[in-house]
Amino acid sequence: PCCNNLFLFLPAEVLLDMRASGSELGWLTSPYENGWEIVQTVVNGTLFYTYSVCSIETTEQDNWLRTTFIQRRPGTSRVSVELSFVVRDCNTFGGASVGCKETFNLFISEADADVGTNFRKGQFRKVATIAPDEVTQGRVLKVNTETKTVGPLSKKGFYLGFQDVGACVALLSVRVYYKTCPSTVQSLAVFPETVADALRKVEGACVENAVSQATPCIYCTAEGKWVVPVVQCQCLAGYEATGDSCQACKPGYFKPSVSNNFCQVCPDNTKPSASGASECLCEEGFFRAPSDPSTSASPPSAPRDLTSMTLPGEGKLQLFWSPPLVTGGRSDLMYSVVCKLCDEASCTPCGEKIRFEPGPTDLQDPTVVVSDLDSHLNYTFTVEAQSGVSQFSAEKPTATITTALDYTDPPKVTEIHLDDRSPTSLSLSWTPTRRPPAHINHRYELMYRRKDDSTEGDVTTYKVLILDKSFVQIDGLIPATTYTFRVHALGPEGNPGSYSADHEFNTFPLAEPQFGNKPTMVMVAVFGVAVILLVVVAGLLLRKRLVTVHFISTVNVYQHKPLKTYIDPHTYEDPNIAIHKFVTEIDPSVIGKQKVIGVGEFGEVFRGVMKIPGRGEVPVAIKTLKPGYSEKQRQDFLSEATIMGQFSHPNIIHLEGVITKFKHAMIVTEYMENGALDTYLKGRDGEIPPYQLVGMLRGIAAGMKYLSDMNYVHRDLAARNVLVNGNLECKVSDFGLSRVLEDDAEGTYTTRGGKIPIRWTAPEAIAYRKFTSASDVWSFGIVMWEVMAFGERPYWDMSNHEVMKAINENFRLPAPMDCPSAIYQLMLQCWLHERLKRPRFLDIVNFLDKLLKSPESLKTIADFDPRVSIRLPSTSGGDGTMFRSVPEWLESIKMSQYKESFARAGITTMEQVLALRHEDIRNIGVRLPGHMKRIAYSILGLKDETSSLSVFAV
Template identity: 50%
Template sequence: ERVLVPRGWKKKPVVLLFTVCRPGFFKASPHSPSCSKCPPHSYTLDEASTSCLCEEHYFRRESDPPTMACTRPPSAPRSAISNVNETSVFLEWIPPADTGGRKDVSYYIACKKCNSHSGLCEACGGHVRYLPQQTGLKNTSVMMVDLLAHTNYTFEIEAVNGVSDQNPGARQFVSVNVTTNQAAPSPVSSVKKGKITKNSISLSWQEPDRPNGIILEYEIKYFEKDQETSYTIIKSKETMITADGLKPGSAYVFQIRARTAAGYGGFSRRFEFETSPVSVAASSDQSQIPIIVVSVTVGVILLAVVIGFLLSGSCCDHGCGWASSLRAVAYPSLTWRCGYSKAKQDPEEEKMHFHNGHIKLPGVRTYIDPHTYEDPNQAVHEFAKEIEASCITIERVIGAGEFGEVCSGRLKLQGKREFPVAIKTLKVGYTEKQRRDFLGEASIMGQFDHPNIIHLEGVVTKSKPVMIVTEYMENGSLDTFLKKNDGQFTVIQLVGMLRGIASGMKYLSDMGYVHRDLAARNILINSNLVCKVSDFGLSRVLEDDPEAAYTTRGGKIPIRWTAPEAIAFRKFTSASDVWSYGIVMWEVMSYGERPYWEMTNQDVIKAVEEGYRLPSPMDCPAALYQLMLDCWQKDRNSRPKFDEIVSMLDKLIRNPSSLKTLVNASSRVSNLLVEHSPVGSGAYRSVGEWLEAIKMGRYTEIFMENGYSSMDAVAQVTLEDLRRLGVTLVGHQKKIMNSLQEMKVQLVNGMVPL
């Protein structure tokens, strides 16, 4: 095509040539000097095309330049895994294998609530919160909170990009099915005032929107406005109460919270109500009443003190009579016993007053040692429910306990569906002491009510065999489960297990209970990978425990899991439980390895006393190993508290990137084990003999060809070296590295002679 410059121009006419693009090429602008080939996944069949059409199943956004290749929606995300924590679910996945040729990939989470009976699902609704968000996710993880308890959910994780909305085909997503656990109820949202007098206020309220189980009771906290440090707690099983003994014409603030088997929910917002004013005449008539009341009260207390001194030898044989008498007058609603106190329970309502925190909140229960009861049967029946033997069906034996067999079976209670349980039986021919010790575990377990503590269903004491019935944990003990599934879980899943254990231990610590035998073998795990602390009471009787050893101060304790002060001075506290928790962390991250390997108990005691600490497990995040070391501080006051441990693990779960930094392989060996003579020089005569001994003989030739021809050379091998040598299987890597670590640990015997 020729274009001539107009005649009026003085310059020489210029002839411009424009090329016509043939099929397969295009010219986006008429001013472009040449044609361009159609970008990938696009075409044109006509001449002089200004753009190219996208191939089938490929698309282009309006904002995409015509020179950009046509793209398609991404494939589904891969390898999605979940971690359930009560009514929260953490999801993590791997990006799609095919991004569709685009970089603007994000993720969308669809949530469905499913009925386990009908199989039908419905959208979750607006009550579920997504952290950080439900749509437009750039990172490959998300947490859902405020889910319903004991509910089946399906989460669909879909990868989308700029052309996903143009795709008429089916959505590409990966789905994850989870079942939430029990959880505390949501806050009470609506409170109504009823009858109001000059000295009382009546209230009623609605059950929480999400009870998450059966409401066992409500706790009502109230105080005079601007007097928050002096308040009163009322506990009620009904959704109404009357607060009396109030001042006329005064404003009072009320807050209410509900409790289920999972514990207390949060307090409601503050509701303010005012009592009726008193008339002037009535006020003058009663002006002398407070003086009279105070005088009478002081007289009664003085009388109680005198009587207490006279009867001081009658309380528990410890001379606590005057104090008991004084308490009885000051707090008549309490029944006092030697060694513990227990609030007298009103079936419908309980009230207790607090001033500046001098009396413990009733919502925070305190552990009561069953041994303080003169009659052990009284403790059992106070804390454990009696079950008819006819309600229990024993199906099979799954293990042996200290006092008899452990079985699985089913429990059918009136008005409830049949469900699986674990049953501990007391063997025939037991002594009365064995029966007392056996039921002692139920007396302890029955006081606990937490999703990470094994739940006691009840006991059978009125017929034989005597039984303890608990919830059934499908995957059994944690140490055995981890050994069977070596290397099968993500770090997030392992941290989720550790978080559950720490949460259970925080609950026990808050109640004032010291476990003394916290170890992976005493943690049970269910099909949802929820870990629950178990083995109460019987953990005090360690005579038959293969892990227990006698100490110099007498008695048997599990040396490898026990804090130094507990070994040396039998000083068991929550801080010593924290030490044991650090060992459990090490067990979990090493998939059930035996702590300190084959070192003797005496070796362990001596090495720990001299500063040796277990090295980091393979591929362990640095943040987790640092937490282990914190738990193993020699000064027990320097160790973290369980609430701090739970908080730290929650932060790690919310920020998975913080778990990507691993402990440097070269620093895995403790400082006690370096700069000493070559490892294993006398243990194996050759590299081949060593590899054969650990059933890794297939790698002998590879080691020799790469210069690892002596045990001295092998001792310096790192994980990176193994990968370079072609040892790619995680199980083989762990076996070789752990064998080398064991040989290094054996140096302790030569360094710390006993």
């Protein structure tokens, strides 16, 4: 059977193709007989050669197949090996399959020259164990295809080796290739063909007749794709962009400067130009001032598409317009805005009360914010376009719009006034910041209490009045007592405005009794009470039609805000509404970019600063949207901001805001100096004590508890998606895969497909694609392991298939080196197969708090198996013999920087290595605690009689 070439349409350079070689393969086999053998197969009239082996009668099979020497192209550090193979199911052989396996091994050996038939197993290092996705049971062959990336490579060439340990396998095809980003022309810049390795920044050169201020560059991905071009080239004066080149302007056209604009027709009163002209000369009798541009110096036309939008807050709206169609060829275009109040008879200026931001004149951008407007008035705004020659023209190019604020937000109340008082009553009034329109039924909510009322916890008892007018008399008060008042306005739908500040007022004390003639005192008292009653009754009758008390109630006001529930922005039909609801719009003038710190899915990520009143310049991270985006890409880019904008927690990345009203959309977040958690931890083994690591985990757990309390599931919690600031505070980020929990009893979210991060995902989420906070708890357990292992990759170099199989067989990651036993036990609780038995994030936070309050509880270390956790190579170099040299051993455990130190100390044989003690390692010159542990545990593994350091060997 033929297997399709999976990379047929990707840019790739093939170094070896078993199919194309036919029978001239010349590969070596060991042993020569009873091992791998070449087989001829005819398919559709075409002869194919394959290698197969099926020695299953006995155990301990060790059959090798070696390719010819494969030349490595200079500059290529990694290659891809694509295998097509068939594996027979061992169950089909019955009792004859004593030594049957269903896997084989891939090895590599680097060399600077072809060694011919000199084949030594010890020269090879293992790349991977190749396991089939499907095994063949009957006559229908199940063809498997698998691709492995091999590297880094440093020598001139290499051999591939295939080791059979007892499988019945047929190797149908082997293809070795490396990917390239093909030569291309983008944004008028030429970029050469580039080997695709890791993400690589490639410099280019502008095409002929084009220039740029900086060197054009672009990124080549590991998949052979060009992404995110940076710095665009522009055509010279007299040239315009045509396809991927700059062509001279046609006769009668000109282009005055370096830009990507098109050539223009020569203006009136000028001579026809020649090809490639940068200006058109004036006809005889006509002149151009030295300061004028090359185009005609006419005033601009009127602004276009003038519109308005009400903004949140007190009396604010924003005006937008499009630039005029005719600019007169000038670059000094500005705008001015005039506000008037007009009726049928006349118009009057709005006055100085109205404020413009940034101002009413000399506006360079086609937008302005107007504030302090009344909600019941119609305003007429006139926008005029101006340039340096507008003074010579009698016509004023203007655009006009008449608008009024939508009455949605109630006005503010800032002051409460005491109008009158007695021993048992207080008369109060207040004035809102703006007048309500006549058709609005305006109401207020007044809350008051005795100042000396005792409070219990965070609860304070208030009495509440709902009023139709902005004044009230409160009776039945206690004499000589201080009361605290606050008031706010209610909107038409009952939506509340912000409360005023608390105001305190006192009732009068009772008058002291005078001793004397009792009848006289009684008469005076009776007369006084009668007068008071008459006054009170008259006052109440006068106010009855003015003041209506709707209800009086007692409420308990908590001094903290209740936790919000997350709202999925994808439920909004118009995504722009979600952006305006959840995200703050930032003025681009307060943002400054400084340095590129990464490349995201949609564009570059910058470190920059943001000017914040009262705080000065604050460091921020700025995600940008690359030029040429579609509207869908823009919405996808901003969707993460609509999610982040709903969160406010010290351990969730803080969104400063977005820039959407201008050409280049941006997302601005707080800047985390130490970047991603997994990258930060790598290489810091031994530098950060366990207590501090537990503190970092506590911060992550607190952030996840916050998300869980909001009925929100993250789906992609991993150390790479946790950011670290300069104080080693951890904050959960990257909400690109996140989704809200549904309201059903299960609280699950079912995906519609898409990629799942297998190593971090709970088994029920992998099997059924259902995600809950319990699946986030599983992911948090993996994050705990990453942190305690200082950024090591979970499940090491196991494939996703191997990971899923191991988890379903109840395998769990072992404890990292020096991991506190309590922390590892919490990991195991997070990895319980039944999700309802896993701890909640609330339980996790409480447990970590207890550990941090009792540091001695972290001193008990979990059992550590160096053969599993470090996954060091065995004592053999691949063929059952000891490592041939100390440098080879050090290189295998990634400690090659100590080769010279071991040589200076006279440690030149593996026998001397096995005799080393802890103090000997320190005397050699190994000082870092993490490096000492790695070397010491490697020696422990070398002494182990089992030699095999992988519990996952087939």
